[in-house]
Amino acid sequence: PEVHILNGPNLNLLGTREPEIYGADTLADIEQMCLAAADDLGLALLFRQTNSEGMLIDWVQEAGKSAEVLIINAAGYTHTSVALHDALKALQIPAIELHLSNIHAREPFRRHSYVSAAVAGIICGFGADGYLLALDAASRLIEKA
């Protein structure tokens, strides 16, 4: 079974970007962790990042064609993108919303997510470990399907 992990804007800067909030791991470190975990779970993993909203939407649509579960850290677009919400609503497979930080414990503008109403579940606040928790959740969703 195939799982896609999509990462939105500025997550390419992980490691140097506000490490007190987002941790010291780079996105490449997190990708390596995820590839190893996916291997253990018997999942084929596509892991990618873009700064572009349109690209993220294209990739959500692509996941609908080839993946069983989508995991998405939409980063800043979480709080702004109706178009991303619509793309997730159109998706025929379950999606998991993911954030490194606890978006509810930060600035008020991060408390609203356009992603949340269009996904099966949400993982936030566990740093890079959240990616592993999300893969575990994806594997469980696939087992139950």
Ligand code: DQA
């Ligand atoms: C984030 C949280 C968002 O509010 C922020 O815009 C990000 C990263 C996280 O993973 O904690 O870029 O999605």
